[in-house]
Amino acid sequence: MARPPFRTGLFPALPPERFRLTAALVEAFHRDGFISGIPVLDATQLAAVRGAVDRITADLERFEPRLYEVEAAHRQRPGEVVCHFLGGFLVDDVLHDLIWHRAVTVPCAQLLGVDRLRFWHDQVFAKPPHHPGVVPWHQDYSYWTRTAPACHITLNVMLDDADEHNGCVHFVPGSQHWGLLPKLPFDAPVEAILPLLPAGARWQPVAAPLRAGHATIHHSHTLHGSYGNRTDRWRRAVVLNYMGPDVRVADGTAPLLRGVPALPVGAVVAGAHFPIVLG
Numbered sequence: 153m154a155r156p157p158f159r160t161g162l163f164p165a166l167p168p169e170r171f172r173l174t175a176a177l178v179e180a181f182h183r184d185g186f187i188s189g190i191p192v193l194d195a196t197q198l199a200a201v202r203g204a205v206d207r208i209t210a211d212l213e214r215f216e217p218r219l220y221e222v223e224a225a226h227r228q229r230p231g232e233v234v235c236h237f238l239g240g241f242l243v244d245d246v247l248h249d250l251i252w253h254r255a256v257t258v259p260c261a262q263l264l265g266v267d268r269l270r271f272w273h274d275q276v277f278a279k280p281p282h283h284p285g286v287v288p289w290h291q292d293y294s295y296w297t298r299t300a301p302a303c304h305i306t307l308n309v310m311l312d313d314a315d316e317h318n319g320c321v322h323f324v325p326g327s328q329h330w331g332l333l334p335k336l337p338f339d340a341p342v343e344a345i346l347p348l349l350p351a352g353a354r355w356q357p358v359a360a361p362l363r364a365g366h367a368t369i370h371h372s373h374t375l376h377g378s379y380g381n382r383t384d385r386w387r388r389a390v391v392l393n394y395m396g397p398d399v400r401v402a403d404g405t406a407p408l409l410r411g412v413p414a415l416p417v418g419a420v421v422a423g424a425h426f427p428i429v430l431g
């Protein structure tokens with residue numbers, strides 16, 4: 153197994169076996185489309201990742217040109233729309249190393265059923281105390297159809313204790329089987345997807361409260377969303393998106409992400425921005 157190109161000493165390359173999920177968790181993932189409570193960061197790692205996220209969010213305008221994207225609606229209406237950006241790993245060594253962390257990559261590869269796992273991109277979602285911003289219900293792959301086939305997975309690690317009061321993520325169990333639904337704008341009303349659900353869909357969302365340093369992992373088609381933060385506490389999360397090693401470019405009319413060399417349709421999504429992080 154290749155040694156990760158770590159820049160910090162924060163994430164020792166421990167034996168992968170240590171991070172393998174139990175059969176019960178794998179079964180739950182395939183049944184519900186998500187699992188919760190996965191330990192990912194110890195106290196030192198958590199403090200470092202929080203520090204990294206805070207450095208970037210406190211100075212988002214300065215970092216913006218080097219990130220893939222800062223949500224435009226947040227820039228226009230920061231008091232209303234959740235702080236959300238992509239590409240933190242490009243500007244910070246801790247976030248860079250986190251994408252290779254085996255507590256993240258081993259479970260994601262196991263659930264995708266691949267021996268080699270490729271990094272797609274990272275994201276940060278940050279809700280300050282008493283922030284009304286929501287994340288509308290969505291399926292991740294609706295934003296990623298420029299890559300195919302769908303063989304993607306998401307791990308969301310909370311940097312604060314998260315519950316229904318400060319805007320933890322909610323999931324709809326079984327919704328990974330509902331086919332691909334339309335993509336919605338980030339600042340859409342939280343329940344904008346409801347009229348678009350397939351006939352007979354059982355809308356029974358569940359909250360996924362988490363302790364800081366723990367993660368959920370969800371299927372690329374599982375519906376999820378989150379509500380505002382009604383507390384005095386922060387609710388920050390780093391989201392890590394991965395894919396199988398053979399996912400290809402499905403739309404070559406533009407770079408897959410800002411600043412990434414354009415790849416032709418049919419090419420494997422590969423290159424320095426999309427490293428193999430396991431295997």
Ligand SMILES: O=C(O)CCC(=O)C(=O)O
Pocket residue numbers: 277287292306307308319320321376377378389391
């Ligand atoms: O953290 C949130 O509120 C939303 C996260 C999300 O959309 C994801 O984990 O894919």
